[in-house]
Amino acid sequence: MSTTTATKTTTTFASALNTAMSDAMEADNSVVVFGEDVGTLGGVFRITDGLTKRFGTSRCFDTPLAESGIAGTAVGMAINGMRPIIEMQFDAFAYPALEQIFSHVAKMANRTRGRVRLPMVIRIPYGGGVGGVEHHCDSSEAYYAHTAGLKVFTPATVADAYLMLREAIDTEDPVVFFEPKKLYWSKAAEDLSTLREIYESRAEDSRKIGAQGQAAVVREGQDVSIISYGPSVETALKAAEAAAEDGISAEVLDMRSIVPFDEDALVRTVEKTGRAVVVAEAQGFVSVASEITARIQERCFHSLASPVLRVTGFDIPYPSPKLEEHHLPDVDRILDALDELQWED
Amino acid sequence: MSTTTATKTTTTFASALNTAMSDAMEADNSVVVFGEDVGTLGGVFRITDGLTKRFGTSRCFDTPLAESGIAGTAVGMAINGMRPIIEMQFDAFAYPALEQIFSHVAKMANRTRGRVRLPMVIRIPYGGGVGGVEHHCDSSEAYYAHTAGLKVFTPATVADAYLMLREAIDTEDPVVFFEPKKLYWSKAAEDLSTLREIYESRAEDSRKIGAQGQAAVVREGQDVSIISYGPSVETALKAAEAAAEDGISAEVLDMRSIVPFDEDALVRTVEKTGRAVVVAEAQGFVSVASEITARIQERCFHSLASPVLRVTGFDIPYPSPKLEEHHLPDVDRILDALDELQWED
Amino acid sequence: MDEPVTTAEPGHAKAEQASRIFEASRSFGITPEQYMLPAQQQIQMLDPEGTLIPSDQQGTGPGHEYPIPEPEVLLKAYTALVAGRRINDQNYALVRQGRLAVYPSSHGQEACQVGAALCLDAGDWLFPTYRDTVSVISRGVDPLEVMVSFRGDWHCGYNPKEHRVGSMSTPLTTQLLHAVGVAHAAKLRGEDTVVLAMCGDGATSEGDFHEALNFAAVFEVPVVFFVQNNGYAISVPLSSQSAAPSLAHKAIGYGMAGERVDGNDMVAVLATLRRAVHLARENSMPLLLEAVTYRMQAHTNADDETRYRDREEVEQWKRKDPLLRMQRYLTSEGILDDAVAAEITEAAEQVASSLRQAMTAEPAENPLEIFDHVYAEPTAQLVAQRAQLSDELQRTGPTQGEK
Amino acid sequence: MDEPVTTAEPGHAKAEQASRIFEASRSFGITPEQYMLPAQQQIQMLDPEGTLIPSDQQGTGPGHEYPIPEPEVLLKAYTALVAGRRINDQNYALVRQGRLAVYPSSHGQEACQVGAALCLDAGDWLFPTYRDTVSVISRGVDPLEVMVSFRGDWHCGYNPKEHRVGSMSTPLTTQLLHAVGVAHAAKLRGEDTVVLAMCGDGATSEGDFHEALNFAAVFEVPVVFFVQNNGYAISVPLSSQSAAPSLAHKAIGYGMAGERVDGNDMVAVLATLRRAVHLARENSMPLLLEAVTYRMQAHTNADDETRYRDREEVEQWKRKDPLLRMQRYLTSEGILDDAVAAEITEAAEQVASSLRQAMTAEPAENPLEIFDHVYAEPTAQLVAQRAQLSDELQRTGPTQGEK
Numbered sequence A, B: 001m002s003t004t005t006a007t008k009t010t011t012t013f014a015s016a017l018n019t020a021m022s023d024a025m026e027a028d029n030s031v032v033v034f035g036e037d038v039g040t041l042g043g044v045f046r047i048t049d050g051l052t053k054r055f056g057t058s059r060c061f062d063t064p065l066a067e068s069g070i071a072g073t074a075v076g077m078a079i080n081g082m083r084p085i086i087e088m089q090f091d092a093f094a095y096p097a098l099e100q101i102f103s104h105v106a107k108m109a110n111r112t113r114g115r116v117r118l119p120m121v122i123r124i125p126y127g128g129g130v131g132g133v134e135h136h137c138d139s140s141e142a143y144y145a146h147t148a149g150l151k152v153f154t155p156a157t158v159a160d161a162y163l164m165l166r167e168a169i170d171t172e173d174p175v176v177f178f179e180p181k182k183l184y185w186s187k188a189a190e191d192l193s194t195l196r197e198i199y200e201s202r203a204e205d206s207r208k209i210g211a212q213g214q215a216a217v218v219r220e221g222q223d224v225s226i227i228s229y230g231p232s233v234e235t236a237l238k239a240a241e242a243a244a245e246d247g248i249s250a251e252v253l254d255m256r257s258i259v260p261f262d263e264d265a266l267v268r269t270v271e272k273t274g275r276a277v278v279v280a281e282a283q284g285f286v287s288v289a290s291e292i293t294a295r296i297q298e299r300c301f302h303s304l305a306s307p308v309l310r311v312t313g314f315d316i317p318y319p320s321p322k323l324e325e326h327h328l329p330d331v332d333r334i335l336d337a338l339d340e341l342q343w344e345d
Numbered sequence C, D: 001m002d003e004p005v006t007t008a009e010p011g012h013a014k015a016e017q018a019s020r021i022f023e024a025s026r027s028f029g030i031t032p033e034q035y036m037l038p039a040q041q042q043i044q045m046l047d048p049e050g051t052l053i054p055s056d057q058q059g060t061g062p063g064h065e066y067p068i069p070e071p072e073v074l075l076k077a078y079t080a081l082v083a084g085r086r087i088n089d090q091n092y093a094l095v096r097q098g099r100l101a102v103y104p105s106s107h108g109q110e111a112c113q114v115g116a117a118l119c120l121d122a123g124d125w126l127f128p129t130y131r132d133t134v135s136v137i138s139r140g141v142d143p144l145e146v147m148v149s150f151r152g153d154w155h156c157g158y159n160p161k162e163h164r165v166g167s168m169s170t171p172l173t174t175q176l177l178h179a180v181g182v183a184h185a186a187k188l189r190g191e192d193t194v195v196l197a198m199c200g201d202g203a204t205s206e207g208d209f210h211e212a213l214n215f216a217a218v219f220e221v222p223v224v225f226f227v228q229n230n231g232y233a234i235s236v237p238l239s240s241q242s243a244a245p246s247l248a249h250k251a252i253g254y255g256m257a258g259e260r261v262d263g264n265d266m267v268a269v270l271a272t273l274r275r276a277v278h279l280a281r282e283n284s285m286p287l288l289l290e291a292v293t294y295r296m297q298a299h300t301n302a303d304d305e306t307r308y309r310d311r312e313e314v315e316q317w318k319r320k321d322p323l324l325r326m327q328r329y330l331t332s333e334g335i336l337d338d339a340v341a342a343e344i345t346e347a348a349e350q351v352a353s354s355l356r357q358a359m360t361a362e363p364a365e366n367p368l369e370i371f372d373h374v375y376a377e378p379t380a381q382l383v384a385q386r387a388q389l390s391d392e393l394q395r396t397g398p399t400q401g402e403k
């Protein structure tokens, strides 16, 4: 799956993730990959395709079917010098691992006064829009983001899929890495060898100063900020485009990382535009969108011309495939929210 | 533990909970209680004391030591006509049950188009301030509140301990019932027989129209609203008292129920006072406090004279007993927040 | 059930004292260990050619004896087998035509599917998984209602209480605990309901499997845990899932009896399941039954089986096809003749064609229903959100709203 | 380890083919089942009076043979036993004086505690629970560092990597999986590290117990799972926890060997643990050992044991006290004399008195440290929150800040 040509080629989100892992495994013997079906099969989404073949069953292997077992074993491996990357097959199937994640993965470093850090990555395909049946489309980032001690990343572009996964593998802290499954087969005119170069040039600094955890302005605008992450960034961009036709210039901010949380980027964009809409797939109640909203009003109160509005999934269990379109934030719903931002004032 | 005298006596929070269960068991054969050590021992906090003796081992019994097992068995019992009340021994020990709670308890009614409802109560002692060691003081309400399909209650007074637990047992929906463990041995001049009468008079309506889920103004004030729930209500009241000495009249709102969420009560108090501070023990990031804050600014934007501020636990794992006082919201920290509410404007 | 709280000698487990297992094993004249461990070989009654195996070679023995079910029962099973195969293959086709979102087929496992339904009484309960469509239909649930979820209309299309069939469970082995709870509730009310709970070989690795078996044994409730060991959990073979001599060997660790059966032998499957249900009901205790079978098709339509197994392996298992074996046996015994066989095939064809027709129609789901069942009474937030969607649908017009 | 991906015949588990268990059982001339099931009785070498039991009555047999450890080892164990008892009783007193937040005592279980530490090499790892203070100290961790958590200063006071001792785990059986991971990492690097992982009888009901044993067996890693069955999980007796003939009978369900030992018999505990560690290391495979013992004191200081057991039961177990039995045995064998015994008592007294003194001093914890270890680099929010607390502490003055 790796590409070494120098010309600008087309790369999928999936192959960017795959290459990030194989590059990290190549660079560091202590990086190991395991989970359900990640070996021979290459994962149900083929994100680990070829890793067992290339690195052997000791570096990429299938486990028995038990998610707490996978997470707990990873904790032990990280205690003993490895950098495990584990895959949860789908969002809702990570729930059996929550005790290990909340009580150990998140707390081990703090518990031991930093003597035992757990440099591990928990990869979770998440979100909907792929016609998945029950339990296959949850957006569960709020559970992890609320848990102190975990980092929570979620890339929205092919370049970030590569760069952020490498950053996640490099960090000494445990990272929950949310992969928007509807983007797996999305493509971009990105070249893996260029991404590698960017990573290498960044890496020297980033391991020390932490380029990670920074939000990105993915579209500049003046009138309103649309703040989003993961699978919703694409929708936010489309909405901004549509808004432009109505004469509204929307800036789009991709949070990229929920923890660390780039508060300054939020402040910069909202102080500039004076209005904000937060977009996320997860049910909105007690969510990451709630946090972004609360934080904006705390920090930018006097810059705001209207309340910060949220466009999120409804407060319901994720619906069946035929009904998911009604649940997910879409361009129209974002435009409706933009309309409500008290432009007459 | 039950009291039947008519004179106003002193009742503990613990005995109010205990009596709520025994009254419900008396009234309805399908109410059963189980969990770890709830039988012979009466629970590590003695909240189920005497239930096995009074109702027999078929109505209140110990289970093997496995929380997913407890929750999953309760799901089955509720499917088959019972109204189980289960006890999680401590907040962090409910985590092994999260898959059952997120994927079944919360979703069964929706999954089956309302044909299978799960009238069950998950009792969770929570919060700190009792000198508890690691894993014994988590405030985990955000995880449940974010999960559509669950109700989340948390009483802050002896009267609510009785009344809300009875309401929780009566509702056809699953309720996660958070008991602030630092209040267990608090007392109030409440009379259990009076509470029973209140319950009986309410019950006729409430089963239909839902008195449940309403916030309560526990102190009236004009200048600022302090919004809180569970273990923090007491602190909020003390802060309001201290603020009064500085000439600030603070209204205190006890949310009582996180789901249902009494948005109207929030709007009423903030529209009246124009300022708000939200107080909660849990780490503040992506929390119930975030939601309250976000909701207030959405609904009361033009009434607000200053940003809504949060006084919450820090974004850290719950600290050890000797350090917890520095983590927990206290009166001084609330007063500091009040000071920041831009009174000069 | 209102016994005084037990205070048995600590450090000593139940089975060492007077226990149901102890009583049962004594009645068979064997030790509790011999009773709980599976027989040396899997129980098998028909050979791959459909010939009845001599009774001393069936793997049975003292405490592990399985009478052959009556001819009527076997014929009923065969009828369900034929229908089950037809349903599997019809749905497989529908998936390829894009009419179903997903369909995990039990092609090859139909003997297990049918057995699990036919061994139960009407008052009993069944707790199936995503793969157990044929069991659910064999139990009497309307095939169209079962397909509601696979078509992507709603999560569960039938009423679990009507036929006493749990919703087909996806999070692995979570449903085994529901089975324990249902049995426990029945026991508390003095009902002798047996619950049969199904899971796969891979699923036995989950923590909930362990908790369910242990709870059932400690509570002494009549749950039959029925593991369809089809050799794979998606791509992972059993040898990477467990190092146990057999999955049935897990039973003794909970103080229950375990047995292993040839899952492609309809006669043996039915015989072992019926006896397990009988013992569970009589003694109010759980049992574990492992059926060794094979998934002939991919895990689901999303799966690529060529990545982890070769055609040859699949071909070998074709020879053990449960349908063919049963047909040969019944024919040779004179229980089945051509006329009856034709009737059975015809009936199966009916089911398939009604499935096909129903899947062609696209029922109009009401989008607003997504708010209606979350709580018994909607919260203020859901009322507002419902109004929002309703408004959107009105603005975009009925066409949008219905799609 | 870079073997090709295995594709064993599906439906057939590992142990039926060439496996480590198969090899081991053949080397003992017994069947794999006989090897994996525990011996009929628990292994016991000293009777309650401290007299050596004749070897044909020790419960041992083919494949279940346990040589008695050498005198030096036994004397070392005795020394640790005496110290362990003294530590338990000292801490019990400190708790009553309010100097410790909590202390789960292992009084009565010291033979298990000591055995778990002494059976390991320096390069091995130990994964203890909240009750295993004496094991952790016997392994060489500074008692004062161990007490940091019980005093409420910080969650874990020692460096797990220094002595290869995991932090004492509270969420039950979660640590067993960490043990599997540590062993697996070592195996991948070609190190022959054995990991001993401890839990209680009640804890065996948790899902993580199941997942840990299964992972260890499938990964073929050298983890010795050591269950201290002390009869109770807080108030719940074993008979309400498990219906299995013994907890050791769970082993065969994972394809590993299980054994049961008298947990109050220091000689037998050490003998069985040492052999388990040896087999684990030699064959790179896990084993399960259940030690039958008794918790002589309440669960913790917060517990009221009179609610669930009578004094009489406790008195009976006093007669099986591991310390007294060992003392009598070593004295009668001439391994221990009065002079040595006095030295050992004196050394234990030293440990106790240093504990006492240390617990009198109140070290000034730095409140700001609560922010320092959450992440390798603090987030912007934590930097701000730290500044807030620092400001508060300055305003309230140093007295407040230090308390």
Ligand SMILES: Cc1ncc(C[n+]2csc(CCOP(=O)(O)OP(=O)(O)O)c2C)c(N)n1
Residues within 6 Å of the ligand: A036, A065, A089, A093, A096, C131, C170, C171, C172, C199, C200, C201, C202, C203, C204, C230, C232, C233, C234, C295, C299
């Ligand atoms: C808790 C959980 N983890 C992972 C999955 C994803 N998943 C669905 S089926 C499957 C394999 C199950 O194998 P097995 O139990 O042998 O049943 P089979 O599919 O072979 O019938 C997996 C991993 C799931 N449904 N639930």
Ligand SMILES: Cc1ncc(C[n+]2csc(CCOP(=O)(O)OP(=O)(O)O)c2C)c(N)n1
Residues within 6 Å of the ligand: B036, B065, B089, B093, B096, D131, D170, D171, D172, D199, D200, D201, D202, D203, D204, D230, D232, D233, D234, D295, D299
């Ligand atoms: C997951 C989890 N659930 C519940 C508890 C609370 N708890 C602490 S100790 C204990 C009893 C444990 O019994 P056992 O495993 O026999 O160990 P023992 O205390 O007897 O040494 C319980 C229920 C916990 N620590 N972790």
Ligand SMILES: [Mg+2]
Residues within 6 Å of the ligand: C200, C201, C202, C228, C229, C230, C231, C232, C233, C234
């Ligand atoms: Mg399978």
Ligand SMILES: [Mg+2]
Residues within 6 Å of the ligand: D200, D201, D202, D228, D229, D230, D231, D232, D233, D234
């Ligand atoms: Mg115990």
